[in-house]
Amino acid sequence: MALNTIIEIKDATIYQGSHKVLGNVNFEVEKGQLVYLVGKVGSGKSSLIKTLTAELKLKEGEATVCDFDLRRIKSKDVPKLRRKMGIVFQDFQLLNDRTVRQNLEFVLKSTGWKQKYDIEKRINDVLEKVGMQYKDYKYPFQLSGGEQQRIVIARALLNEPEVLLADEPTGNLDPKTSEEIMKLLLEISITGCTVIVATHNYTLLRKFPSRIIRCEEDAIKDINCENELAALEQ
Structure with a gap:
């Protein structure tokens, strides 16, 4: 894993129980990067986040998060991994x-x-x-x-934390407040903490542009151009 890489996933398949949710998952995320995770309901966003936190066991492929090997991590080490991660919930908890x-x-x-x-x-x-x-x-x-x-x-x-995972952090908020929260998450990433935001709010993606990973048709894809972002909103 490269020096600045905080998350690396290679040829992984994500499962919920025996059900395959995502296949052929390959991507890297660098330290201090802000990444949007998008996709329709049921496309695998939450399952991917749960895999990153070792809530879901990685059964196929390789993945390293904060220097922990998710394929081989022991139960006693899962709390150590999660101390290196922060989680932001939609419903506050x-x-x-x-x-x-x-x-x-x-x-x-x-x-x-x-x-x-x-x-x-x-x-x-x-x-x-x-x-x-x-x-x-x-x-x-x-x-x-x-x-x-x-x-x-x-x-x-x-x-x-080295990584902050935000699962629909603006889902229950009005547009103005959503922007304020997104500005805060962006500021956090600038300090060196990697931020991954699962969201349906494409207005925020346009106002605060950054890398986008899309979950679609049992796979993921990096989106880097305006045309593809526009297609998401249709």
């Missing part, structure tokens, strides 16, 4: 009975952080990065959808 700060503190303590000073500093750092440093005392239900998604991104950044 925040704990509504805890404040923003308590939500983030829970994640840090569950991943091995023990020192109170270090925990407080890290929480302050990620909240500032997503522009939510003054909302730490609020509960999730007191925040707008865009604010909750910023907290979810902050949560994903807590352990300084």
